[in-house]
Amino acid sequence: MAAVYQALHRRASSLLCRLHSTYVRKMRYLNKLKEDDSLCRQAQTSGTFYLFHNLSPFLQKAGKKYLVPQLSAAEMRRILEKSPEAEQWMEESVLVGCSDEHIPHFALDLAGALEKSVIESELQGSFTDLRKALFVVDGKDSPLLASAQSLLRWHDSHQYCSKTGQPTQKNPAGSKRVCQASGITYYPQVSPVVITLVSNGSRCLLARQPSFPPGMFTALSGFCDLGETVEEAVRREVAEEVGLEVESLRYSASQHWPFPSGSLMLGCHALVGAQQAEISMDSLELEEARWFGLEEIVEGLKREPRSSKQDDGSSLPWFPPKQAIAHQLIREWVRQQSAQA
Numbered sequence: 187m188a189a190v191y192q193a194l195h196r197r198a199s200s201l202l203c204r205l206h207s208t209y210v211r212k213m214r215y216l217n218k219l220k221e222d223d224s225l226c227r228q229a230q231t232s233g234t235f236y237l238f239h240n241l242s243p244f245l246q247k248a249g250k251k252y253l254v255p256q257l258s259a260a261e262m263r264r265i266l267e268k269s270p271e272a273e274q275w276m277e278e279s280v281l282v283g284c285s286d287e288h289i290p291h292f293a294l295d296l297a298g299a300l301e302k303s304v305i306e307s308e309l310q311g312s313f314t315d316l317r318k319a320l321f322v323v324d325g326k327d328s329p330l331l332a333s334a335q336s337l338l339r340w341h342d343s344h345q346y347c348s349k350t351g352q353p354t355q356k357n358p359a360g361s362k363r364v365c366q367a368s369g370i371t372y373y374p375q376v377s378p379v380v381i382t383l384v385s386n387g388s389r390c391l392l393a394r395q396p397s398f399p400p401g402m403f404t405a406l407s408g409f410c411d412l413g414e415t416v417e418e419a420v421r422r423e424v425a426e427e428v429g430l431e432v433e434s435l436r437y438s439a440s441q442h443w444p445f446p447s448g449s450l451m452l453g454c455h456a457l458v459g460a461q462q463a464e465i466s467m468d469s470l471e472l473e474e475a476r477w478f479g480l481e482e483i484v485e486g487l488k489r490e491p492r493s494s495k496q497d498d499g500s501s502l503p504w505f506p507p508k509q510a511i512a513h514q515l516i517r518e519w520v521r522q523q524s525a526q527a
């Protein structure tokens with residue numbers, strides 16, 4: 187029995203080791219592509235490409251599913267034949283990942299090269315607004331679309347050096363831009379945002395902004411100020427937006443979020459004292475903020491935007507879908523409350 191157990195253990199360890207080394211090798215290869223320009227240029231000729239047009243990703247419909255096609259370099263060339271300066275366009279692509287077999291994946295925005303309709307009819311699909319695309323594609327594809335779009339957006343808005351006004355040049359991987367005149371290197375920017383699910387022990391606090399779709403409530407969020415810690419940003423945002431003082435907080439998880447540009451959402455749970463029930467809302471930013479009990483949250487999680495609409499035109503509360511970290515925080519709170527009951 188012991189021998190069988192040992193053999194199984196050895197096999198499991200060796201599998202784990204191989205898995206780990208695949209990951210490590212992949213990360214090192216990606217890093218090399220960012221550092222070695224000629225290797226990256228060469229990789230472009232054998233890589234695959236995700237297409238964007240004006241920052242909208244290209245999707246293909248297969249039955250009820252939406253797929254995110256990857257084009258080979260040969261297919262890319264064939265599409266770009268219709269555009270002058272085809273090679274130059276290939277060089278605009280940015281590295282967004284690679285397969286376990288080290289096939290590099292690039293993203294490319296073809297807005298300046300070809301009409302949207304030309305590509306759509308050629309490839310039988312459509313460029314879809316990212317706000318829709320993120321929620322209809324397979325779960326594993328949405329983080330990739332989100333980060334690819336953020337990187338393409340950053341390149342599009344950092345074409346010039348902010349010191350000299352001269353054009354900046356992107357490296358082949360797209361991990362930086364350099365101004366030859368000043369020697370300044372620019373790296374893609376990330377904006378840290380705290381997102382906090384406030385609880386008073388038995389209820390949690392959700393809010394809505396006037397721009398949200400009817401009935402949607404979510405956790406409080408806000409951009410970190412320069413020089414602030416995550417803890418300070420959580421305390422300040424909760425104080426500013428709902429007038430409550432956080433007593434303790436716990437980090438949960440993070441998520442890249444492509445809106446408005448490239449945010450790193452830092453998800454936290456915060457506790458306020460049970461006696462602090464009165465909300466004093468910042469009505470410049472929020473339209474409504476209120477406490478929700480466990481039952482109401484559980485019901486809201488089952489609801490979809492369409493099913494929330496009532497006959498009198500009002501909407502019952504519903505929450506962000508599973509792709510958003512707000513959803514994860516709300517589910518964690520439900521699990522925690524249910525375990526305490």
Ligand SMILES: NC(=O)C1=CN([C@@H]2O[C@H](COP(=O)(O)OP(=O)(O)OC[C@H]3O[C@@H](n4cnc5c(N)ncnc54)[C@H](OP(=O)(O)O)[C@@H]3O)[C@@H](O)[C@H]2O)C=CC1
Nearest residue numbers: 377379381404407408409443445446451506510511512513
């Ligand atoms: N993934 C998820 O689950 C969720 C994600 N979010 C995201 O969190 C983000 C922040 O939430 P929000 O409550 O609006 O933030 P804030 O409470 O910080 O308020 C937004 C305002 O902050 C100002 N601001 C400060 N720094 C920045 C910056 N770096 N970029 C843009 N605006 C800045 C802007 O004001 P001004 O325009 O006056 O200059 C903006 O209108 C949103 O973009 C939203 O998409 C929110 C909830 C859920």
Ligand SMILES: [Mg+2]
Nearest residue numbers: 406407408471
């Ligand atoms: Mg806010």
